[in-house]
Amino acid sequence: MSIFQLIISEMSDPMTLKLIQMILATLVGAGTIYIGYLLFLKGIRGKIDFEIGNDKINAKMVNVAPGAIVIMIGALIIYWALNSGASSKEIITTTSNNNIEEKWLDNVKKINKSDYYTDIVFKLFEDDNVKSKMYQLKSDRTLLSLSEEFYNNPKYWQLIALVNRGRGYYNYDSISENTILKTGVFIEYFIASKYNTPNTSKEKFVQVRGNDLNAGYEYLLKYSESREFNDKAFEELNSYFKNEYEFSPVLTTYVVSEDTKWDEISLIYYRNKKYSSLIKWVNKGELEKGILEKNIIPKGNTVLILTFVP
Known part of the structure; x- marks a missing residue:
C-alpha cells in the first residue's frame, strides 16, 4: 500500500477528520494570538469597545487595544477547538457503548x-x-x-x-x-470501532480478507519454494507484508482433536486445499519424523499455522 493510499484511508475515518480539524483550528488560534502579540510590539494603538456573551454570561471591554482583541479572538478559537474535541469524544463513547x-x-x-x-x-x-x-x-x-x-x-x-x-x-x-x-x-x-457507522460492505470485506489474502498466500507459497522456514524468514515476511498489505503474518496453532488430513486443515485456514504444502513448510522441523510424508496427521499433534491478522 502506498503512502498516498494510506493517507486517504486514514482520512476516511471520522475520528481522524475530527483530529485534523482540531489541529488546524488550534494552529489558526495560535497564529492569531501571535499576530496580536506583534501588534503590541509594533505599538499599534487604538480604542475599541468589545462585548461578548450569551444568555448566561456577558462581558464588556471598553477602550481595548487592537492587539488585545486579536489575542482574545485567537484564544477563543483554541478554546473552541479543544472543547469540540471533548464533545466528539463523548459522542464516540456513547456510540461504542450502546449495547x-x-x-x-x-x-x-x-x-x-x-x-x-x-x-x-x-x-x-x-x-x-x-x-x-x-x-x-x-x-x-x-x-x-x-x-x-x-x-x-x-x-x-x-x-x-x-x-x-x-x-x-x-x-x-x-x-x-x-x-x-x-x-x-x-x-x-x-x-x-470508535464510530459505529455502517460503512463496511460485505463486498469490501471479502476483497480485503479474500483477494488480498489470497495474494498473500500465493506469495507465501512462492517464497516457501526457495527458503526454509525459520526466525529470519518470518522477519522478512513480516517486513514485506507490513509494507505491501493491510495485515501482518502471525503464527497460530491448530490442535488436532482427531485424525485429520493436511488439505482439510488448509481448507479451514486458507479456504483452499492447495496451501497444504504451506502448512507442511512451516511444520517441517516441528512434527514427528514421518508425519509430513503422510496424508493424515494423527490425533494429539499440534500444527503451526502461518496466517494473517489486520
Missing part, C-alpha cells in the same frame, strides 16, 4: 453449522463497523473469562466461540462457557 454486543449476541441464532469464517463474521456483525483483534493466551482460559476480559461481560462468550470455531481449539458441538482453551493459541475477537 451493540446485545445485537451481535442475538445474531448468534443466524449462524448455520456449514457457515465458514466470512459468513459467520457477516451474520454476527452485519454492516457494523468493527475491528478484528488477536490475543495469544498466556495460560489456559475459559471462554467465559475471555468474554469478561474482551467485553467486560461474561455472557458474550458465544461470539468468541463462533469466530474461532474452525481453528480446532474445541469441539463446537459440545461447546460451553466453561470450555477451556489451551496456552499459546491465538484467539480472534471483534470490537466496535
